[in-house]
Amino acid sequence: MAKLLKGKEVVELLNDKLINEVNALKSKGITPTLGILRVGERADDLSYERGALKRCEQVGVQVEVTALPEDISEKVFFDTLEKLNNDSNIHGILMFRPLPKHIDSEKARAMLKASKDVDGCTDLSLAGVFTNTKLGFAPCTAEAAMEILKHYDISLTGKRVVVIGRSLVIGRPVAMLLMHENATVTICHTKTIDIPSITKDADIVIVATGQMESVGKETISEGQTIIDVGISWNDEKGKLCGDVRFDEVEELVEAITPVPGGVGGVTTSILVKHVVEAAMRTLEN
Structure with a gap:
């Protein structure tokens, strides 16, 4: 009988650590905030979103969901992404993919700021993984x-x-x-x-x-x-x-x-961990 490497234990320890870090940030006037950008209502996206919302609530991270219709124009989508990029109150962005075919996914990845790329999808984040540097975040x-x-x-x-x-x-x-x-x-x-x-x-x-x-x-x-x-x-x-x-x-x-x-379950906790890390990095700049 194999030992089961259950995620629950990992999540609980991560949550305890994140709660302390979030409280420390809030004492300095910073509320770690995740911006979710979702186009349409794919079942798997909604399921992951629910998990992210629950985990954020557990540790005190704020979430702002921007839900766009499936037929949103490419211009409006990119305008929305740029607004999230430039919002100093949003520390991390989760951009659900795949995007609808009429939206240029590669352009979206390139536009997303690596400093807010808490899901590790941009080229700069991946470069950070390869070089072991904090250019963004690992997937x-x-x-x-x-x-x-x-x-x-x-x-x-x-x-x-x-x-x-x-x-x-x-x-x-x-x-x-x-x-x-x-x-x-x-x-x-x-x-x-x-x-x-x-x-x-x-x-x-x-x-x-x-x-x-x-x-x-x-x-x-x-x-x-x-x-x-x-x-x-x-x-x-x-x-x-x-x-x-x-x-x-x-x-x-x-x-x-x-x-x-x-x-x-651990994947969702890592997403939240990245949001908190992104908020902490703002203190270093």
């Missing part, structure tokens, strides 16, 4: 995976870590974060030949395939630590599932994140 999911490893005292120095997935949301940035902690990292992807021959030699496997239950015991070895980043609704099972076939892998590995209850 929340990538940092959440790292926070879980840190919380459960899973050493990374000298360890062999395989990341399955190469997206800019998790795969590539988490690989960089792992290397900053002195891990030896291999990235596998859809064009990798014989993935099991690579993953089976790893100490830690981070699974971010984006494909529900795509990784099973044929890919995993005994004694490994598994971080499952995926979360999808399984109609057949009537429940949320990850990218890992949990039931067949749990009996082999030493530790694994459950889905739900693992990386997802």
Whole structure:
């Protein structure tokens, strides 16, 4: 039976720390504030927004939601984004993506200020991840995976870590974060030949395939630590599932994140942490 790397413990400790930091900022006249920019009403956007609102409320972070209709003109969208960029009372911006096809997503990413990019989607934020500097913020999911490893005292120095997935949301940035902690990292992807021959030699496997239950015991070895980043609704099972076939892998590995209850909840807390950090950085300028 594997040890479950539950996100709840991580969230609780993060919340306690954030409450203290928020109170300290408020004593200096600064109320950390998240600006949410959402176009349309996608179910997954609304779900994440509800989670963010709840977590912000728990620690005292203020939220201002700007909800635009699906058919909003590109000009109005960019005018709205620029207004949030220039509002000194907004410390972080969560811009839901993907945007509707008639809005230039690349232009939106380029326009968003890195100093307010609390979801880590801009090129400057990603450059900061690669150079290990505070140019912006790391993507929340990538940092959440790292926070879980840190919380459960899973050493990374000298360890062999395989990341399955190469997206800019998790795969590539988490690989960089792992290397900053002195891990030896291999990235596998859809064009990798014989993935099991690579993953089976790893100490830690981070699974971010984006494909529900795509990784099973044929890919995993005994004694490994598994971080499952995926979360999808399984109609057949009537429940949320990850990218890992949990039931067949749990009996082999030493530790694994459950889905739900693992990386997802921590991701929302990292978003709020970034808002507080952005507010703190205003004191440094």
